[in-house]
Amino acid sequence: MDSVIAVRELRVRDGDKNLVGPVSFELKQGSTTGLCGPSGAGKSTVLRALVDLLPHGLSRDGEIRVLGRPVAFRKGDADLRAKIVLVPQTPVVFGGSVLDNTLFGLRHVMRAPAEELRARAEQALKETGLWKEVRDRLDSPAQTLSIGQRQRLCLARALALEPTALLLDEPTSALDEQSRDTVEESVTALGGSRTVLLVSHDSAQVERLCDATVRLELPETLRHLAVVP
Amino acid sequence: MASGTLEQPPKDLEVSRRPRPSRWVWAWTYAGGLSVVVVLLILVGYLAAGAASGEIDRTTLLTASEWSPAHSAYGSLAMIYGSAVVCVVALCLAVPIGWAAAVALSEYVPPRLARPLRLCIELLAAVPSIVYGLIGIMVVRPFVAQVADVTSGDSILAAGIVLAVMITPTVVAVSVDALAAVPDRYREAAFSLGLTRREVVRSAVLPIARPGMRAAVLLGLARALGEAIAVFLIVGRADGHLPTTFGEFLDSLVHPGQTLTTKLAGPEPVLAGTSGPHFAALCTLGIILLGLVATATVWGTYRSSRGGADRGSQPHWSMARLRTQRDRLALWLRISALLLPGALLVGMLAILVTRGSAAFDPSFWFTPATGSVGGGVSEQVLGTLLLVVTTGLIALPLGFGAGILIGVRASTRTARLLQTLTVVVGGTPTILLGLAGFVILSSAMGWGRSWLAGAIVLVPVVVPVIALTTASRAMGMPPELTESALSLGLSRTQLIRSVVVPYAWPATVTGLLLGLARAAGETAPLLFTATVFFGASALPDGIVNSPVQALPTHIFTLSQDSGDPQAITQAWGSAMVLVLITAVLLSMAVVLRNRFEGERWTA
Known part of the structure; x- marks a missing residue:
């Protein structure tokens, strides 16, 4: 199998201080990989380092290869982010309708007629199992969705981009049990067709969903502290 | 699966056709x-x-008080003195009243009442300064003339009072913003420890709001320093009055003076041409004024944006026996602090509505003026x-x-x-x-x-x-x-x-x-x-x-x-x-x- 993302010796620094890593891993085509580790090891930070969305003041080094090609560590690479899509922990809904939100990213990276875009939105919503719940209210405000639906909406709008890989940051931590199950189902349904990197502090969840695991340890400089991420 | 008409996602790393490069x-x-x-x-x-366009002696400009373009004498000390005194008078009146009113409005008045009151304060802060000048002419000037027993009320004191009236809403509005920015969890935490409202305000709220409330003073000062029109109408615009003794100082308060802004708003800039010593002296006054106002504004904005507690509050020891009584007293003091700005508001409205009743006649809006009389x-x-x-x-x-x-x-x-x-x-x-x-x-x-x-x-x-x-x-x-x-x-x-x-x-x-x-x-x-x-x-x-x-x-x-x-x-x-x-x-x-x-x- 091809490796979609290969990371070698990735570190995140705050000035001279090493906050995260070094960490190395490979994501195989179509696999679901879990990223686990103690609180403060920087699981979410690794995801953000991959797509260059680190908080102000933090810097990264190491090597990232996407589809076998090294990725330059330049600032603000929007094209890369349209390929490797991060889905943040708490669902963020933009103003506008459900459809607007589903197409939020796609509209900006692809020029296509409205019917094509709509077809793609429908496809993405079906993949997350949200379609049957929202098909009648695609044009109503996205703010009316429940929190579990919002989380799947965020997943759907990432899928609408047909990304090379998905980075999911604790996708179920903000949800109740029932919503968690539906989101987990959606993630399972992606298995085989999408490459997923899933951050979770719930080892049972990682076991349920993932076929490989990467463990992230606290960097040596931070071992003596418990750091809040 | 995706329908056949769909464009295949680009497999490579470049996004193909990003629309709207904007x-x-x-x-x-x-x-x-x-x-x-x-x-x-x-x-x-x-x-x-x-x-730089004319030869002037900058030392003389700053140290002499005689200003007489006809004799090529350019000394601005009297104007700087005038500006300073006018601002000090304004701040002395506006700051204590403004701060107390802000605390009352934010911490004591129930929100249902406070909201419209706050709106009124914002309205007052936006009243054009020319209107304040008019009120100065009609109300403050006669008042000063009567109290100080001088023939005309045109004076530094009158200008200071008008500026105080003008900047009080600014002080209140900015201070209320600072108080409202204190998160409620601080109040809640303090109340749940058994503090009275007065103690909560003193120990939990004010330490955090203090930088913002000081900023309110600086912003008020900047407005007072830069105001030309309202002061122009009542300060008297008399050059060269600089007291040397305390008695003269008191006397100078109730007599005409001149400030930096009123000098620049007068006819002189138009008469001075666009180069030469007279123009150069006026421009130097402009630089002094701009420097002073910019310092106060920047300092004030920096302070308010910094926010947060810059130092912890001192513990205030109070005797358990008197705590409720003191709290009561504080309540009444604070509420009464609202009376003055409130009276100001009502008074100004009353004056405007009664004297400006012409404005309520639609024909006043739609007919042209005939000279200054009708x-x-x-x-x-x-x-x-x-x-x-x-x-x-x-x-x-x-x-x-x-x-x-x-x-x-x-x-x-x-x-x-x-x-x-x-x-x-x-x-x-x-x-x-x-x-x-x-x-x-x-x-x-x-x-x-x-x-x-x-x-x-x-x-x-x-x-x-x-x-x-x-x-x-x-x-x-x-x-x-x-x-x-x-x-x-x-x-x-x-x-x-x-x-x-x-x-x-x-x-x-x-x-x-x-x-x-x-x-x-x-x-x-x-x-x-x-x-x-x-x-x-x-x-x-x-x-x-x-x-x-x-x-x-x-x-x-x-x-x-x-x-x-x-x-x-x-x-x-x-x-x-x-x-x-x-x-x-x-x-x-x-x-x-x-x-x-x-x-x-x-x-």
Whole structure:
């Protein structure tokens, strides 16, 4: 199998201080990989380092290869982010309708007629199992969705981009049990067709969903502290 | 599966055809940012060039008090003294009252009542200074004349009192903002430890709000220092009065004096030409004034934005036996502190409504003036609207661009510098804008008095208000929105277009309305550049030598003729019209703000 993302010796620094890593891993085509580790090891930070969305003041080094090609560590690479899509922990809904939100990213990276875009939105919503719940209210405000639906909406709008890989940051931590199950189902349904990197502090969840695991340890400089991420 | 018509996702790393490259977004935001810098450069450049255009002895300028262009004597010490005393008098009256009223409004008055009261305070803060000047003439001047037993009440004391009335709303409004910004969890935590309300305010709320409340003083000071028109009407404008003993000092308070701004608002800048020692001396005064006001504004803004507790509160020991009684006492003291601003509000309204009753007759709005004795103000209303609309059209794109630039680049040093510069431009004494406009547009470019010159001179009044409200809204945008949008592959310009602009524009409209409310009441920038008292057509048909008539300058001219009761009646009617126009603009802004920015009140 091809490796979609290969990371070698990735570190995140705050000035001279090493906050995260070094960490190395490979994501195989179509696999679901879990990223686990103690609180403060920087699981979410690794995801953000991959797509260059680190908080102000933090810097990264190491090597990232996407589809076998090294990725330059330049600032603000929007094209890369349209390929490797991060889905943040708490669902963020933009103003506008459900459809607007589903197409939020796609509209900006692809020029296509409205019917094509709509077809793609429908496809993405079906993949997350949200379609049957929202098909009648695609044009109503996205703010009316429940929190579990919002989380799947965020997943759907990432899928609408047909990304090379998905980075999911604790996708179920903000949800109740029932919503968690539906989101987990959606993630399972992606298995085989999408490459997923899933951050979770719930080892049972990682076991349920993932076929490989990467463990992230606290960097040596931070071992003596418990750091809040 | 995807239908066959779908374009296959590009498998490679380049996104194929990204729509809407919108590179113009940057061009536009940078144009907005640049406009602020350009205004400041023009202002400083013109003052510096002017100050260098003639031989003057700068030491004498700062140490001598005799000002007499006829004898080539340029000493400004008496004016600096006048400015200082006027400001000290204003602050001594406005700060204690303003602070106490702010605490009462934020911590004691129930929110249901506090909201409309706060709105009234904001309305008062937006009343054009020419109206305060008029009140000074009608109320404060006779009061000083009677109390101090002097023939005319024109005096430094009267000017100080009028400025105090003028800046009290500013002090209250900014202080209330600082108090409202203290998170409720602090109050809750303190109450749950068994503190009385007075103790909660003293130990939990004030330590956090203190920097913001001090900033309110500095912003009030900046407004008092830069005010030209209201002071001009009642300070007496007598040169060279500098006391040397304490007795003389007390005496000087109730006699006419001169301040930096009133010197610049008088006829001298027009008589001085555009070079030579007289002009150089006036420009140097401008530099001193700009420096003082800019220092106070920047310092004040920096303090309020820093926020937070800069030092812990001292424990206040109180005897358990008297705690409830003290709390009661504090309650009554605080509530009574509201009475004075409240009385001010009611009094001003009463004066405006009774004396300006002409404004409630529709025909007053729709008939032209006949000299200074009768008719209405239709031409002045039209002229003011023309100026305000033109200013708004120019200022909106510039201020919006600058605000977005500051907002999205908030963390960088350049953006912070730009924000500081914007604050400075916003605090610039408007008389300096008027003089720059007079020298550059009216004289050098040969426009004479022109409505367009007036509108352009008002642009720097409006742009900072739009830019700062837009920027603060954009900076307050939840970071998750940015992160989510970027992680979906949006470029920076797309982020601005699709996320920042839709999020920030309500604040922009609010800023525009607030800015225009301020611009509508400005007198000083228009005096030399755009308006005439009469003889202008209601709507001009050219640019060069095409003056208009405007409400603020109309009131200014009428009120200098205070011996003529009919002129004064006309002035009050016009003032009421002007207040109504600004009130409409301001209420629209407040309604918008409440609707889009959520409930600001957190009590």
